[in-house]
Amino acid sequence: MPHNTSVSMPWRAKKGRYNFMGTECAECRKIFYPGRPYCQDCHKKTADKKLSGRGVILTYTENHTAPVGFEKYVPYMIAIVELEEGPMVAGQVVGDTSKISIGKKVHTVFRKLFEDGDSGLIHYGMKFELDE
Ligand SMILES: [Zn+2]
Numbered sequence: 197m198p199h200n201t202s203v204s205m206p207w208r209a210k211k212g213r214y215n216f217m218g219t220e221c222a223e224c225r226k227i228f229y230p231g232r233p234y235c236q237d238c239h240k241k242t243a244d245k246k247l248s249g250r251g252v253i254l255t256y257t258e259n260h261t262a263p264v265g266f267e268k269y270v271p272y273m274i275a276i277v278e279l280e281e282g283p284m285v286a287g288q289v290v291g292d293t294s295k296i297s298i299g300k301k302v303h304t305v306f307r308k309l310f311e312d313g314d315s316g317l318i319h320y321g322m323k324f325e326l327d328e
Contacts, residue, residue, distance in 0.1 A: 220245035229283040249304035
């Protein structure tokens with residue numbers, strides 16, 4: 197793999213991957229995650245908005261089945277989190293999941309999603325971790 201891969205990666209793609217980005221309506225200030233180009237309510241254009249990544253668990257479930265290639269990660273916790281800014285997001289909870297409960301505060305982290313054994317690529321994605 198060429199050593200300059202990260203430098204040549206489009207800036208926007210990189211920003212989206214390592215920051216927790218949504219969009220905000222220019223008119224009513226409603227925030228969307230995942231980001232959408234137009235506001236759901238007033239149909240005005242939205243702009244990129246960096247989100248705090250903090251939220252509260254609304255509900256959660258323990259998963260014992262996994263898609264092909266993810267078998268070694270079961271069981272895992274999936275939670276619906278209400279973000280500080282309003283949107284609700286589903287995501288995996290990592291860390292000490294024995295302490296998980298409804299109403300617990302969480303924050304987003306970027307963790308390894310899976311490794312592509314053939315290419316050696318490691319894919320990262322957003323997950324939730326319980327606050328201390
Ligand atoms: Zn709006």
